[in-house]
Amino acid sequence: MNNKLKRALSGGGVLALASLMAAPLSAASQSGAQLLQERCTSCHTPTADGGLSRISEQRKTPEGWMTTLNRMQSQRGLRISADERRAIIKYLADTQGLAPAETSGKRYLLEQTPNVLDDTPAEYAEMCARCHSGARFALQRRTEGEWERLVHFHMGQFPTLEFHALSRDRAWFELAVSDVVPQLATDFPLKSTAWDQWQQADKPAPAGGWTVAGYLPGKGEFSATLTLNAKGDDHYGLTLSGQYADGSPLTGQGSAVVYTGYELRASLTVAGVKMRQVLALSADGSRMQGRMFPRGATEMGGELSAIKAGHSAILAISPAYIRQGESRTLTLTGNGLTGKVRLASGLKLDQVISRSATQLVLKVSAQSGAQPGLRRIQVGSSAMQVALYDQLVRVDVVPADSIARVGGNGGKQAKVNATYRAVGYAAGKDGKAGTEDDLALGYMPASWSLKPFDAVAEHDKDLDYAGTIDARGVFTPGDAGLNPERKMSTNNVGQLAVVATVKTVATEQQGQARLLVTVQDYIKSPLQ
Amino acid sequence: MKLTQMYKASAITLALGSAALLSGCASTGSGDTAMVAGKEYLLTSTRPNLLHVVDVETNKLLRSCKIPGIFGSNSIVPSPDGRIAYVLTNKWEDVYGFDITNCEKVFSAKQSYQNVQIKTIISLAVSPDGNELYTVQNPVVKHADRFEVQQPRLAVFNTADGLNARAKRFYPVDRRITKIGAMDNGEVILGGADLKAIDPKTGDIRVLKKLQNWQRPADKWVAPDAFAMQAQGEHVGEYILPYFTIKWNGAPGEMEKAEFWWGMNRIDLASGKLESNELVPFEFIFFNLVTDPNNPDIVYGAFNNLSKHSVSQHKTLATEDLEHTYYTINMTRDGSRLYVGGTSSDISIHDPKTLKKTGSIQLPGDMSTADMRIARLRD
Known part of the structure; x- marks a missing residue:
């Protein structure tokens, strides 16, 4: 549980991202390669293959290189202008970055998605992911020697590391060097076919x-x-x-x-x-x-998906469900939505309420006796499925495990909220809720409430102090600081269950998620 | 359930600790109070970086000595004559010795040098004759573009070298050593993965008790996590190190059938006699233990509550809620008072018989991880 909660901490400090995002063109911008030679060679030495020690033996995301530059500036005495910094990050991300395939499954960290429970392999979970997200190291590529130097860096930079729980009870340094470094070098090597191919590939033009x-x-x-x-x-x-x-x-x-x-x-x-x-x-x-x-x-x-002009596709249908015998307004968003509208069996088009190339609003009805299941809605050559269902039997609240942080109240850190959505399910072919074949209906409107997560939370009256949830599923935690009303004047921390109630004409279902309201996060990194 | 509670407890601890950092700022205490041989004086330290001397008869703060550098961890060891307090400070690097009767700085050693960063994690001890001071150094060489981890070592200083002292001898030791202590036979106890003792004249090391490498079957017992951030035991002449372990009554990992145990390593510094055994079922956290000087079967622990335990009965005899989290605990030599400190800016005083609070000492800043030792001044 501890590891899960720690990994749920992932979407973290991001103020430092500002320099990556808002990067205006500078007339004075120099070439990154030239800047590396001018600014970095007082410490980094030329290598046999024409690179610079350490720098040439790593590949990272833009945020990864920015993290490195942050450290060089704040702790290693590097002095560079904001323009030079941007130019170096851009140059290194372009020439020593990660191929698209190499970021697959780990983009949640770049995207600052909160409350992600990633599935870190055991060999990394206790060694790396007890402090970092599982993506922190999986979004880097290094030579074996460079992974080993990273271990030495950790020991020098964080001297108490060896004495934490999950370090002091094992030969942490020895295991890191002998077992984990070779594994990292195998799983996340500097040289890869994906990167070689991406360097050769024509790059997309986003304009x-x-x-x-x-x-x-x-x-x-x-x-x-x-x-x-x-x-x-x-x-x-x-x-x-x-x-x-x-x-x-x-x-x-x-x-x-x-x-x-x-x-x-x-x-x-x-x-x-x-x-x-x-x-x-x-x-x-x-x-x-x-x-x-x-x-x-x-x-x-929240998530965002986009399709470029000139390409046809449906990006979203909202809502993505329709009940047997029901007539509903469905809104389709996409590109090139100009072709003929065709609905799969069991669905009938009652009316085209409005249409443009990018938005189509349809009145659709579902037959009362139609077999429940996914149904295609096709517009020209583009298609997306909606769920035709019989009865709502289950509601999941996402994220299922989450963290919010007290803040404000005159302190330096703002509150960190938690936000929720409700996903509905029908029973599927086996007629039973909670089984593999449940039919996902997508996000559904819900009313939101809180209750104590367990007996401890009830005893400590967490519900009275830890925060509130609004009609849109946004939880706002309590104020930071000691609370003399509470036992040991503790902060407004607590454990709550976040309850979503979804009503349909036929039924009402509830689902719940676990919420830990905890203290401020004092470790701010672009990539946690 | 237990783990959930633990997580919550640690969240609360963090909250208290962080909030406490915002409060208070230190000032020097009142001056020329005469100190008397034979009396006991409580030594602790607070942010920003002060050493405090408290008279345990009156529970009054006698004086506060300014410590150079930045706070951390501010482990403290008194000299055997009770006159000098050695403090590990400046983010685990430097050691200063102060005459507690007048705040005079009589010893200093900066351990890091040139491009070698040296951190000492709690490990601080003085020889029984007061002539040598020991630290365990964890060196890392800071090259221009990389760090290089070095073998940890016991460093031996001559206390008579005074200011700007340099270690006279080094002997390699294990990684991950925390609490150390000097035995009357001259050996230094090394609290790490296993309990060992090193002869600081020769560097010879012997195993006192295997802990992480103990021989119990792995399908029945989890290797212990032995750790303590603060030192005490001077009131009875002992070294004490709690540990945590799990006994599997079913399959390993089957929590419902498992037993969770606190254990205790206790070494009599005079005789070298070692006790190492499970103490009481794990029902709550304590950070440190002290032995009752009038009854070695009784030990006391503190964290979110103050607790009293019977060693022979493996039983918690009593608990008392504390007003907030306290990291460390100590006791007078006559066994009449328990002092609970660390974390925040107040020391809570308790009656060992009832565990009830009998008084409080307010300090000008937070003790955080600092030790709280009780020295007895000799002639």
Whole structure:
């Protein structure tokens, strides 16, 4: 449980990301290669193959290189201008980055997604992931010697490391060097076919118009047009224009940089709020996928997917479910939604309420006796499935395990919220809830409440102190600091169950998630 | 359930610790109080970096000595004559000795040098004759572009070297050594993965008790986690190190059938006699233990509560809630008072018979990880 909770800490400090995101073009920007020679060679020595010691033996994400530069500046005496810093990060991410395939499954860390429980192999779970997310090291590539130097770095930089729980009870340093370093070098080697191929590949060109679909906690689902205007050297101007599902407008402006040929990092202002986008371009340049979040509150972000003008696809159907005998309005978001609308058996098109190339609003009814299951909705050559169901039998709250952090109250750290959505299920063919064949219905509207997680939480009256949840599933934790009303004047920490209640015409179902409200996070890193 | 409670307890501890950091700022205490041979004086340290001397008869703060450098960990060991307090400070690196009767700095040693970073994790002891001071050094060479970890070593200083002392002898030791202590026979106890003793004249090491390498079957017992951040035991002349282990009554990992145990290693510094055994079922956390000087069967522990245990009966006899988390505990030589300190800025005083609180000492800053020792001044 401890490890799970620790890994749930992943989406963390991100203020430092500012320099990666908002990177205006500088007339004075020098070549990264030249800057490396000028700024880094007082410590890093030339290697036989023309590189620099340590630097040439690693590949990292843009945020990874930024973390390194942060440390060189704050602790190793490196003095460089903001422009030089950006140029070095860009150069290193472009020339010693990760191929798209090498970030697969680990992008949650780049995207600052909170409450991720990743599946770290046992050999790394106790050695690396007891402090880091499982993605921290899996998003790096090094030679074996360089992985070993990383272990030595940890011992020198964090001298108490050997004495933590899960270190002092084993020969931590010896095991790290003898067992884990060779494993890391095998699993995450400097040289890879994926990287060789990506370096040779034609890189996608993101300039132009994109249709995006996404979600922001507290705001809801949205659709919009994202336009990227090329400014040269992988820098872009950015505009966002669209609306939330409730019809309220969503507009923003900013800038973006593409690193490593596909890693788009955008900084934009939406309704006065500074937001970030971390997106990956697909190799063919037709799609982008990632996350958008407020700069100072990464947990208040959500997923975002985009398709480029000229490519046809359905990005989202909302809602993604329809019950037997029911008539529903379904909103399709995508590109090139101009072709004929065709519905699979059991579904009938009652009316096209509105349509454009990027949004199609349909009135659809489901036959009362139709077999439950997934059904295709096709528009021209594009298609996506919706769930035709008989009865709601189960509700899951996502994320199932989560953390919020007390804050504010005059302290330096803001509260860290937790946000939830409800996913509905029908029983599937076996007629039983909670089995493998349950039919997922997608996100459903829910009403939200809290209760004590267990007897300890009840005894300590966590419900009275730990925080509140609003009608949109956004939990706001209590104020930071000692609370004299509580036993031992403890902070407003606690363990709560977050309960979603989903009502349909026929039934009402509840689901719940575990929420640990804990103290502030004093370790701020772009990649935790 | 237990692990959940533990997690929560640690979250609360962090909350208390971090909030406490915001409060208070140190000042020097009152000056010229005469100190008397034979009396006991409580020694502890607070942020920003002060050594405090408290009269345990009156529980009054007598004086506060300014320690150079940054706080951390501020382990303290009194000299055998009770006059000098040696403090490990400056983020686990430097050692200073102060005459507690007047705050005069009589000893100093900066352990790091040139490009070698040396950290000492708690390990601080003085020889029975007061002539030698021991630390376990964990050196790391800081090259221009990389770190290089070196073998840990016992460093031996002559206390008579005074200021800017340098170690006279080094002997290689295991990694991960924390609490050390000097026995009357001259050997230094090394508390690490296993309990060992080193002869500081020759570097010869012998095993006192295997802990992580104990010979119990792995399908029945989890190798112990032996760890303590603070030192005590001077009131009875002992070295004491608690440990935690799990006994599997079913398959390994089958928590429902498992027993969770506190254990205790206790060494009589005069005779070298070692006790090492399970103590009481693990029901709550304590960070440190002290022995009742009037009854070695009784030990006391502290963390979120103060607790009293029978060694022979493997039983917790009594507990008393504390007002907040305290990391360390100590006791007067006559066994009349328990002092619970560390973490925050107050020391809580308790009656060993009832565990009830009888008093409090307010300090000008937070003790955090600092030791709380009780020295007896000799002529």
